[in-house]
């Protein structure tokens with residue numbers, strides 16, 4: 001199973017969701033679960049229909065008015081639209097996603113609401129090569145995406161690069177309770193459904209620290225079993241901080 005095969009399987013699944021979400025054709029194409037914490041707020045129905053998150057990054061941080069938020073793997077835009085109201089007209093929210101159909105869907109939704117989400121923008125790109133300037137972002141958020149990325153250290157290094165000194169990383173993601181067998185790891189459906197690419201908590205923390213982050217905290221929001229396998233995974237909330245010195249303590 002190569003990185004290329006993983007990326008293709010992930011894009012196939014999420015382009016299908018982007019095109020069919022909200023229609024009877026969606027079936028069970030989705031998703032990684034549903035938000036265990038509902039934040040309410042004014043999120044467009046078109047974005048909610050494509051919601052494929054597994055937690056609520058914006059339950060972990062409340063971005064200040066005027067701040068800049070970056071959502072990694074923004075999908076249909078549910079957390080971007082939510083953050084848009086929080087940062088207000090002087091702030092900015094950027095969503096980056098690698099699946100063109102997701103970016104098109106999110107941009108269409110934004111356009112449908114006129115100026116209401118004028119501070120939100122969606123860019124096509126990979127998390128491992130972010131189309132975002134260095135030290136330009138106050139908060140990096142993400143919802144059920146990093147487990148899908150084959151090179152997680154590259155993703156964490158990019159998140160570190162774009163954050164300003166003292167910036168916050170607040171991510172909802174799947175983490176594994178048990179080491180899963182190779183057969184389960186190689187199951188492409190399971191990868192694109194957010195399970196097979198997930199890390200153990202200890203691996204997650206190790207990679208975040210290797211990228212330079214500090215104050216890493218992982219909280220389990222809910223537990224589930226992996227299909228027919230006798231293994232468990234968590235829907236987790238993960239927080240970390242870029243040191244104020246700005247110098248990564250990378251190992």
Ligand SMILES: C[S@@+](CC[C@H](N)C(=O)[O-])C[C@H]1O[C@@H](n2cnc3c(N)ncnc32)[C@H](O)[C@@H]1O
Nearest residue numbers: 014051052053073074075097098099126127143
């Ligand atoms: C499970 S969905 C979550 C979408 C959104 N965060 C939400 O909560 O609804 C995963 C999203 O991550 C995107 N994605 C996966 N791997 C990516 C990568 N390497 N770079 C950028 N986006 C990626 C997919 O295209 C998809 O839209």
